[in-house]
Amino acid sequence: MKRACLLFLLTLSLAFGSACGARINPPGDLSNEDLTVIGMSQVGAESDWRVANSESMKMVFTEENGYRLLFEDARQKQENQITAIRKFIQQQVDYIVLMPISESGWDSVLQEAKEAGIPVILVDRMADVEDESLYAAHVGSDFLKEGTLAVDWMESGFRESGDTVKIIHIQGTLGSTAQLGRTAALEEAVAARENWELLIQLDGDFTQAKAYEVMTAYLSSLPGEGDIDVVYCENDNMAFGALQALEEQGYRCGREGVSIITFDATRGALTECLNGKISLAVECNPLLGSLVEEVIQTMEAGRIPEKHRYVEERVFTKGDLTEALIACRDY
Ligand code: GYE
Numbered sequence: 001m002k003r004a005c006l007l008f009l010l011t012l013s014l015a016f017g018s019a020c021g022a023r024i025n026p027p028g029d030l031s032n033e034d035l036t037v038i039g040m041s042q043v044g045a046e047s048d049w050r051v052a053n054s055e056s057m058k059m060v061f062t063e064e065n066g067y068r069l070l071f072e073d074a075r076q077k078q079e080n081q082i083t084a085i086r087k088f089i090q091q092q093v094d095y096i097v098l099m100p101i102s103e104s105g106w107d108s109v110l111q112e113a114k115e116a117g118i119p120v121i122l123v124d125r126m127a128d129v130e131d132e133s134l135y136a137a138h139v140g141s142d143f144l145k146e147g148t149l150a151v152d153w154m155e156s157g158f159r160e161s162g163d164t165v166k167i168i169h170i171q172g173t174l175g176s177t178a179q180l181g182r183t184a185a186l187e188e189a190v191a192a193r194e195n196w197e198l199l200i201q202l203d204g205d206f207t208q209a210k211a212y213e214v215m216t217a218y219l220s221s222l223p224g225e226g227d228i229d230v231v232y233c234e235n236d237n238m239a240f241g242a243l244q245a246l247e248e249q250g251y252r253c254g255r256e257g258v259s260i261i262t263f264d265a266t267r268g269a270l271t272e273c274l275n276g277k278i279s280l281a282v283e284c285n286p287l288l289g290s291l292v293e294e295v296i297q298t299m300e301a302g303r304i305p306e307k308h309r310y311v312e313e314r315v316f317t318k319g320d321l322t323e324a325l326i327a328c329r330d331y
Contacts, residue, residue: 035068036296039088040097043124044076046173046206047237048266052331053099053124053286060289076173076205078102082109089116095296096120098135102175103128110134121295123288125177137305139291141313143178146282147185149315150261153280154196154230155189157259165196165229170215170242172206172234178284182234182263199228204238211241219249230259236269236281238262243277253277265316266331274321283313286331 038061042054054071061069070093074080078101088096089112096118100106106127111134113120119136126138158165169186172179190196200218204211211233219226228251233239239262243253251258254276262269265281272278291309298305 037093039070039093041081041084049264056287056289100127142310143181147182151189167230169201170204170233208237208241211238215242215245236264281316285311
């Protein structure tokens with residue numbers, strides 16, 4: 001009885017389905033979903049910035065807001081991002097949102113998305129592709145501008161003394177837009193100023209652990225206490241790692257010692273700035289979820305979104321901060 005009933009229902013649904021021209025989707029195909037399906041490939045969870053960025057996306061792309069979010073964490077590997085994009089194409093998602101780990105290596109997979117008719121929105125970092133039509137829009141930060149803000153602050157701080165300014169540079173994931181922009185600003189400034197000296201460039205991969213490790217190794221390799229004026233860290237977590245390494249080896253950080261410059265300006269870094277240990281925090285806003293939604297809404301309405309959208313950002317020094325201000329910030 002039960003079986004007969006099931007068979008009847010199955011026959012009915014097949015007959016009804018084909019009469020209406022409805023498709024029977026292969027498993028995993030989400031093209032008939034009522035919600036707007038977003039396939040999102042996030043870099044990883046390497047920093048506080050990244051965690052805040054993922055949260056911002058998850059808060060906006062909810063079922064209540066009309067979305068099904070397929071979120072893939074690439075654990076900082078480009079090959080995982082490429083695999084995720086291919087899976088999204090198979091699933092026939094409506095949009096692909098990609099935070100590219102590095103700028104190069106995207107042409108073929110984005111071409112595949114284009115052929116499948118799925119618009120790609122780049123978030124945070126850029127992809128350096130031959131054909132700009134491979135992505136619909138980009139929402140993120142102007143990293144060269146952020147670097148320039150840091151360099152301008154150094155320029156004003158060290159202008160008085162004609163002494164040599166000795167700089168350690170801790171870089172983020174090599175080849176990522178955030179690294180390239182922030183590095184370019186510093187390298188150009190060093191090349192243009194006779195008394196700025198780059199002591200070393202260390203690869204910290206945007207993580208606290210790596211920055212701590214490379215900084216500890218570098219400081220230990222110096223014959224005695226090094227003469228260091230500035231440590232230019234390309235994100236907050238690397239600044240925390242560098243700060244720990246410096247303090248462990250007896251360096252003072254802040255006004256009377258080494259000036260630490262950081263990018264992101266998350267709550268932890270602003271607190272160290274208020275404590276006087278970080279000298280400058282350059283803001284990089286991770287809360288990009290609603291801007292990405294605006295892009296999607298524009299396309300849903302049949303209009304063409306702006307190709308690049310940059311968020312406004314500022315810098316913080318101790319004098320700009322209070323505990324209340326830090327507590328009010330969203331990240
Ligand atoms: O500064 C860093 C993160 O691309 C803006 O990536 C982002 C950078 C951010 O891991 O903390």
